[in-house]
Amino acid sequence: MxxxxxxxxxxxxxxxxxxxxxxxxxxxxxxxxxxxxxxxxxxxxxxxxxxxxxxxxxxxxxPSKEELLNEIAASEIKHLIELAMPVLGPIDSREATLTMCRYVAEHRALWSTLLTGGAANVLREEFIRLSLQVAASWESTNEWLPAEVGVILVTSGTIELLAWWLKQKDPIPVEKLAIIFDRTIISPVINQQRS
Amino acid sequence: MxxxxxxxxxxxxxxxxxxxxxxxxxxxxxxxxxxxxxxxxxxxxxxxxxxxxxxxxxxxxxPSKEELLNEIAASEIKHLIELAMPVLGPIDSREATLTMCRYVAEHRALWSTLLTGGAANVLREEFIRLSLQVAASWESTNEWLPAEVGVILVTSGTIELLAWWLKQKDPIPVEKLAIIFDRTIISPVINQQRS
Amino acid sequence: MxxxxxxxxxxxxxxxxxxxxxxxxxxxxxxxxxxxxxxxxxxxxxxxxxxxxxxxxxxxxxPSKEELLNEIAASEIKHLIELAMPVLGPIDSREATLTMCRYVAEHRALWSTLLTGGAANVLREEFIRLSLQVAASWESTNEWLPAEVGVILVTSGTIELLAWWLKQKDPIPVEKLAIIFDRTIISPVINQQRS
Amino acid sequence: MxxxxxxxxxxxxxxxxxxxxxxxxxxxxxxxxxxxxxxxxxxxxxxxxxxxxxxxxxxxxxPSKEELLNEIAASEIKHLIELAMPVLGPIDSREATLTMCRYVAEHRALWSTLLTGGAANVLREEFIRLSLQVAASWESTNEWLPAEVGVILVTSGTIELLAWWLKQKDPIPVEKLAIIFDRTIISPVINQQRS
DNA sequence: CTCTAATCGAGACGGTACGTCGCGTCTTACG
DNA sequence: CGTAAGACGCGACGTACCGTCTCGATTAGAG
Structure with a gap:
C-alpha cells in the first residue's frame, strides 16, 4: 500500500x-x-x-527492521512450539516441560534478548498467533474452558515465566522452574478440576 | 534528556x-x-x-502521546488493581473475582480499547509494573513459588483473559468468566497444591 | 489581506x-x-x-511591532528633516548643518538606538521615503544630477555619517562633524562643480 | 550557539x-x-x-536562507570590490569608475535583485563590512576625514547610486552615471578640497 | 586467470512527523 | 464591567529517519 x-x-x-x-x-x-x-x-x-x-x-x-525481527522470531518460536506442544498432551507433561526449559536454557543469550529485550512485545504477539494457529484444530479439553483461552493462557504464561527466569541474576534451577511451570500454567488448564 | x-x-x-x-x-x-x-x-x-x-x-x-496514554492507563489501572487485590486475599476470592469482572464489564468500551487496541502492550507493562509495586511488600504464599512470579502470572493472566473476553462478539456471561479466572489464574497461585 | x-x-x-x-x-x-x-x-x-x-x-x-517602530521613527525623522531641509538651501548650509548635528547630539540616546540599533534598516528606508516625499516638488539643482539622486545621496550619507558618529566612543566634536558633513555630502550635491 | x-x-x-x-x-x-x-x-x-x-x-x-544569501552576496560583492578599489587610487578614478559601472550593467539582473530586492539591507551591511575589512590598513587620505568614514560614505553612496540606477525604467547611460559617481561620491572623499 | 556480473559502500534525494516558537485572535476570570 | 492573563489555532522552523535512487569500487566465480 x-x-x-x-x-x-x-x-x-x-x-x-x-x-x-x-x-x-x-x-x-x-x-x-x-x-x-x-x-x-x-x-x-x-x-x-x-x-x-x-x-x-x-x-x-x-524490507524493514520489523520484518527482520519477525524472520528471526518466527524461526526461533517454531522450535520452541514444537517442543512445547507435547506438554499439552496427556502423556507426560512434566517431562516435556523439562525438555522445553532446557532448550531455552541452552540458548539463554538469544532467548534473553527475544523475551526481555526490546522485542518482547512483538514476540509475544507472534508467539500467541503461531500457537493459536497450531492449536486451531484441537478440541476443547474442558467443557468449561474454551480451547482458545487455554492456548492463550498457556502461551502467555509461558512467555512471562521464561522472561522472568531469564531476567534473574541467580536463576533457579531448571527443575524448579519446570515445577512452577507445571503447577501454575499447565495443570490448571489441562487437568480435570474440582470447582 | x-x-x-x-x-x-x-x-x-x-x-x-x-x-x-x-x-x-x-x-x-x-x-x-x-x-x-x-x-x-x-x-x-x-x-x-x-x-x-x-x-x-x-x-x-x-508532552507526548506516550505520556498521554500512560496518564489514561495509570488512572484506570489503579481502579482495577484496587478491585483486584482482594482477589489474592485468603477470604473469598470467588466473590472478589466476580466484582472485578463486573467492573470491567461495566466499562467495556474503555477497557476494550485499552486491552485489545493499540495500547495493549504499553498497558500490560504498566499493569505489571504497578502490580509489582503494590505487591512488593507481600510475603510469598508458597515456598515453591517466588512471590514476584505469582504476581506476574496473575497479572498477565488477568490481562490476557480479559482481553480475550472483550474481543468476543458473544461474550460468555460474567459468572462463567469468573470461574475460568478463578480456576486457571487465581487458584494455581494461591492455593496449596498437590503435585 | x-x-x-x-x-x-x-x-x-x-x-x-x-x-x-x-x-x-x-x-x-x-x-x-x-x-x-x-x-x-x-x-x-x-x-x-x-x-x-x-x-x-x-x-x-x-497593531504590530513594525508599526510601533514606524510610529516612533516617523515622528523623530520629521523633526530631523525639518532641520535638515534648509541645509540644501542656497543661504547658509554650514549653519544649518551645525544646527542639525547639534539636535542629534542633544538626543544622542534616542538617535543612537534608532541609527545604530536593530532599527537602522527600517529607519533608513523610512528616512529616504520621507525625504523623497518632501523633496518631490523640488527642481533639479544641477543639470547633470537628477534631483532624486541628490536627495537619496544626501539622505543616506547623512544617516551613515550620523550612525558612524553615534557609534564612536570618543566622538569628534560637532563642529568637525559639520565640516565633514558639508564637504562630503552637501557640497558635492548642491554646488556648481568643475569636472 | x-x-x-x-x-x-x-x-x-x-x-x-x-x-x-x-x-x-x-x-x-x-x-x-x-x-x-x-x-x-x-x-x-x-x-x-x-x-x-x-x-x-x-x-x-x-544552514539557513540568511546564510544562503550571504554566500551569494559575498561572492558577488568580492568581484565588485576588486573592481572598485582602484577607484580610490590616485591614478585614474574616472576610468575605474566606468569599469565598475559597466560590470554592474552587464550583470544587471543579478545586481538588480541584490540591490533593489528584498536582500538590499543585508547586502548593504555585508558590503560595508567587507569594504572596511579590505580598507582596514589604509592610511587616511585627508587629515580632516577619518579613513573609516571615507570608506563608509563611498561604499554606501555606491550602493545607493547603483540601486537607484538599477531601479530606473530608462536608465541613464553608463557614462553619465560614472560622472555622477565621480563627482558626488569619489572626488569629495579623495580630493584635496577648499572649504 | 581473466572478465563479467553480482554485490556492496556511500550518500543525495523527496518525504513525513517531530517538538519548538512566536504570532495575533479570542475567551475567561478577576478586581 | 473592563482589563490582565493566557488558552488557542496557525504556520514556519530546524531535526531525525524513512525508504528510494543513483553512482562507482570491489570481488566472486564462471568461462
Whole structure:
C-alpha cells in the first residue's frame, strides 16, 4: 500500500559467500541492539553501522527492521512450539516441560534478548498467533474452558515465566522452574478440576 | 534528556472551562484512534485533527502521546488493581473475582480499547509494573513459588483473559468468566497444591 | 489581506491617564530592546514583559511591532528633516548643518538606538521615503544630477555619517562633524562643480 | 550557539552532478523570490518548492536562507570590490569608475535583485563590512576625514547610486552615471578640497 | 586467470512527523 | 464591567529517519 517496487534481490537461494556474511552480520548486530533498547528506538542506520555494512545493503536483505525481527522470531518460536506442544498432551507433561526449559536454557543469550529485550512485545504477539494457529484444530479439553483461552493462557504464561527466569541474576534451577511451570500454567488448564 | 524547556503550563488546577473541554476532546479522539491502530501508527497531528484542536495545543496538555496514554492507563489501572487485590486475599476470592469482572464489564468500551487496541502492550507493562509495586511488600504464599512470579502470572493472566473476553462478539456471561479466572489464574497461585 | 478585524481601540484621542502611561512604558521598553538586538529578534511578549504590561494590551495600542517602530521613527525623522531641509538651501548650509548635528547630539540616546540599533534598516528606508516625499516638488539643482539622486545621496550619507558618529566612543566634536558633513555630502550635491 | 549537530555534508568538493544541479536550482529560485519580496517574507519551504527540491534538501546545502544569501552576496560583492578599489587610487578614478559601472550593467539582473530586492539591507551591511575589512590598513587620505568614514560614505553612496540606477525604467547611460559617481561620491572623499 | 556480473559502500534525494516558537485572535476570570 | 492573563489555532522552523535512487569500487566465480 505504501511502497512501490523495491529493488531488493531474492537472496533466498544465494550461494555467494558475501551474502551469508552480510546476513549474519546484520542478525548479530540487530540482536545486540535489541538487548539495549526497544525495536522502535533502533534505526536501520544504526543496525547497518553496527554490522559494518552500507545502509542500503540492509534493504537488499530485509524490507524493514520489523520484518527482520519477525524472520528471526518466527524461526526461533517454531522450535520452541514444537517442543512445547507435547506438554499439552496427556502423556507426560512434566517431562516435556523439562525438555522445553532446557532448550531455552541452552540458548539463554538469544532467548534473553527475544523475551526481555526490546522485542518482547512483538514476540509475544507472534508467539500467541503461531500457537493459536497450531492449536486451531484441537478440541476443547474442558467443557468449561474454551480451547482458545487455554492456548492463550498457556502461551502467555509461558512467555512471562521464561522472561522472568531469564531476567534473574541467580536463576533457579531448571527443575524448579519446570515445577512452577507445571503447577501454575499447565495443570490448571489441562487437568480435570474440582470447582 | 531529549527536550529543552517546554512551554507547557500546569493545568492540574486549571479552572478554565476550555481546558477541560480540550482535554476531554483529546482523550476521546485518542481512545477512538487507539481502537483502530497501534500507538506508534498514530500521529499527534491525527489526534489533534480528530479532536478538532490545534496541533500545538496537544503539547500544552501532554508532552507526548506516550505520556498521554500512560496518564489514561495509570488512572484506570489503579481502579482495577484496587478491585483486584482482594482477589489474592485468603477470604473469598470467588466473590472478589466476580466484582472485578463486573467492573470491567461495566466499562467495556474503555477497557476494550485499552486491552485489545493499540495500547495493549504499553498497558500490560504498566499493569505489571504497578502490580509489582503494590505487591512488593507481600510475603510469598508458597515456598515453591517466588512471590514476584505469582504476581506476574496473575497479572498477565488477568490481562490476557480479559482481553480475550472483550474481543468476543458473544461474550460468555460474567459468572462463567469468573470461574475460568478463578480456576486457571487465581487458584494455581494461591492455593496449596498437590503435585 | 491577512487579518480580520482587530479589536483595537483608537487611543489617539484618549485622555485616560493610564493610556499615556502604558504607551510611554511600551515606547521605553521597546527602545531599550532595540539597543540590544534587531527588530525581528524582539518578540512582542518581550516588549510587553519589559514594559510590565499584559501581552494583549500591546495590541490595543499598536497593531504590530513594525508599526510601533514606524510610529516612533516617523515622528523623530520629521523633526530631523525639518532641520535638515534648509541645509540644501542656497543661504547658509554650514549653519544649518551645525544646527542639525547639534539636535542629534542633544538626543544622542534616542538617535543612537534608532541609527545604530536593530532599527537602522527600517529607519533608513523610512528616512529616504520621507525625504523623497518632501523633496518631490523640488527642481533639479544641477543639470547633470537628477534631483532624486541628490536627495537619496544626501539622505543616506547623512544617516551613515550620523550612525558612524553615534557609534564612536570618543566622538569628534560637532563642529568637525559639520565640516565633514558639508564637504562630503552637501557640497558635492548642491554646488556648481568643475569636472 | 543555536543549533546542535547538523547533518549537513561538506559539498565544497562534491563531484556528484546532482549536487551542482540542486545548488543551481536553489540559487535560481532564491534570486527569483528575492525579486518579489524581502528576505524574511520568504520561507524555506517556498524556496524548496520553487526549486522543485525537497524541503529537507535545502538544509543539506545551506544552514539557513540568511546564510544562503550571504554566500551569494559575498561572492558577488568580492568581484565588485576588486573592481572598485582602484577607484580610490590616485591614478585614474574616472576610468575605474566606468569599469565598475559597466560590470554592474552587464550583470544587471543579478545586481538588480541584490540591490533593489528584498536582500538590499543585508547586502548593504555585508558590503560595508567587507569594504572596511579590505580598507582596514589604509592610511587616511585627508587629515580632516577619518579613513573609516571615507570608506563608509563611498561604499554606501555606491550602493545607493547603483540601486537607484538599477531601479530606473530608462536608465541613464553608463557614462553619465560614472560622472555622477565621480563627482558626488569619489572626488569629495579623495580630493584635496577648499572649504 | 581473466572478465563479467553480482554485490556492496556511500550518500543525495523527496518525504513525513517531530517538538519548538512566536504570532495575533479570542475567551475567561478577576478586581 | 473592563482589563490582565493566557488558552488557542496557525504556520514556519530546524531535526531525525524513512525508504528510494543513483553512482562507482570491489570481488566472486564462471568461462
Amino acid at each position: 505504501k511502497h512501490g517496487k523495491i529493488y531488493r534481490s531474492d537472496y533466498s537461494t544465494a550461494t555467494d559467500a558475501r551474502v551469508h556474511q552480510t546476513r549474519a552480520a546484520i542478525r548479530k548486530a540487530f540482536l545486540q541492539l535489541l538487548d539495549q533498547k526497544p525495536l522502535d528506538q533502533i534505526t536501520i542506520r544504526e543496525i547497518a553501522s553496527a554490522a559494518s555494512i552500507g545502509y542500503t545493503t540492509f534493504f537488499r536483505h530485509h | 531529549k527536550h529543552g524547556k517546554i512551554y507547557r503550563s500546569d493545568y492540574s488546577t486549571a479552572t478554565d472551562a476550555r481546558v477541560h473541554q480540550t482535554r476531554a476532546a483529546i482523550r476521546k479522539a485518542f481512545l477512538q484512534l487507539l481502537d483502530q491502530k497501534p500507538l506508534d501508527q498514530i500521529t499527534i497531528r491525527e489526534i489533534a485533527s480528530a479532536a478538532s484542536i490545534g496541533y500545538t495545543t496537544f503539547f500544552r496538555h501532554h | 491577512k487579518h480580520g478585524k482587530i479589536y483595537r481601540s483608537d487611543y489617539s484621542t484618549a485622555t485616560d491617564a493610564r493610556v499615556h502611561q502604558t504607551r510611554a512604558a511600551i515606547r521605553k521598553a521597546f527602545l531599550q530592546l532595540l539597543d540590544q538586538k534587531p527588530l525581528d529578534q524582539i518578540t512582542i511578549r518581550e516588549i510587553a514583559s519589559a514594559a510590565s504590561i499584559g501581552y494583549t494590551t500591546f495590541f490595543r495600542h499598536h | 543555536k543549533h546542535g549537530k547538523i547533518y549537513r555534508s561538506d559539498y565544497s568538493t562534491a563531484t556528484d552532478a546532482r549536487v551542482h544541479q540542486t545548488r543551481a536550482a536553489i540559487r535560481k529560485a532564491f534570486l527569483q523570490l528575492l525579486d518579489q519580496k524581502p528576505l524574511d517574507q520568504i520561507t524555506i519551504r517556498e524556496i524548496a518548492s520553487a526549486a522543485s527540491i525537497g524541503y529537507t534538501t535545502f538544509f543539506r546545502h545551506h
